[in-house]
């Protein structure tokens with residue numbers, strides 16, 4: 001199954017690692033979670049079952065799933081003091097800014113009683129993070145709206161609970177359409193893990209020093225925020241909205257090919273995939289379903305996205321550089337149709353990816369030979385030289 005990285009034992013670093021969690025073949029566009037193809041999981045499984053699979057390595061029995069789901073559901077509330085923590089932020093703060101801060105603050109609420117050297121404690125931290133991230137992401141959204149926080153409800157499934165916490169108000173509860181909840185759940189699954197991407201490597205490197213899992217996940221959220229990484233879903237939709245109509249696409253294609261123009265087609269290209277990102281294909285099908293479900297016919301942004309994809313995939317520049325739509329190209333269209341502002345796209349990516357980050361953290365800490373990461377450098381600076389008094393400079 002592809003090359004497993006090995007390196008000179010004297011060269012200890014987490015820059016290259018062995019992992020049994022996710023497999024990607026970028027040349028053929030394959031993505032497996034614990035050996036199961038993403039297409040089958042997106043169609044037949046659901047996010048909490050995928051969480052169990054990523055954390056434990058096997059699909060759960062019915063009894064194991066029931067116990068896992070009960071644990072997650074009964075840890076969705078956050079400490080009431082965290083509500084006050086939000087008050088320190090401006091209302092117009094980007095939800096990713098508040099999420100980085102509040103998840104880091106979880107270290108002060110949930111870590112004191114945990115010992116990361118104890119496998120059971122690592123499991124407890126994992127459950128708390130998977131359970132509480134949707135609550136905190138919804139709180140970040142509500143805070144930005146100036147609306148009151150909405151508490152989780154234990155009779156709702158994971159995706160419905162998140163939509164409830166985002167869109168309910170005290171005067172009027174939000175009733176989730178089961179088909180919309182399934183679309184939300186599928187988005188969570190498609191973003192759950194992705195091998196050693198930038199944010200996962202950040203979590204591993206932070207975790208390799210023994211930092212607590214809440215601080216490590218906050219570091220992963222900070223890295224994901226960048227527009228070259230998880231921030232691309234917000235940038236991709238804003239780009240499609242800026243293009244506006246299909247007749248304006250050629251100008252943006254020209255700019256994307258102009259090396260003197262910093263503009264890039266957001267949601268296109270990938271460090272690993274040199275073929276279609278399998279998640280983008282599933283996301284594109286889901287976009288059609290969700291827009292039909294919501295009765296949003298002929299969504300101009302979806303028309304621009306499909307036409308942009310068609311033109312780019314016939315263009316020599318993109319074909320020669322093997323640039324295809326990635327997971328971020330269509331996701332924003334779905335989230336926008338559901339009612340989310342673009343600023344909530346990356347927080348949703350972050351809550352989805354928390355299980356991948358914490359599974360990789362657990363895998364690393366479970367390896368008795370794991371050491372602190374220490375990526376090396378190639379020194380290209382000055383040769384050795386003596387100090388020069390200011391009068392001689």
Ligand code: SDX
Pocket residue numbers: 193194196197198227228229230232256257263264265266267268269270271272321323326327328
């Ligand atoms: C994610 O790693 C992961 O797994 C990440 C992720 C995950 O699940 O964790 O998959 C999530 O981050 C997806 C990527 C989201 N980012 C974007 O959509 C931003 C737009 N994409 C680009 O910024 C870019 O494609 C990157 C950052 C994703 C990859 O950058 P690279 O490594 O420079 O891309 P490359 O090596 O494939 O580029 C090859 C060439 C370069 O030109 P040359 O130097 O060869 O002349 O293609 C060009 C690039 O300049 N290029 C683009 C382009 N992406 C690459 N040109 C125009 N538009 C683009 N989008």
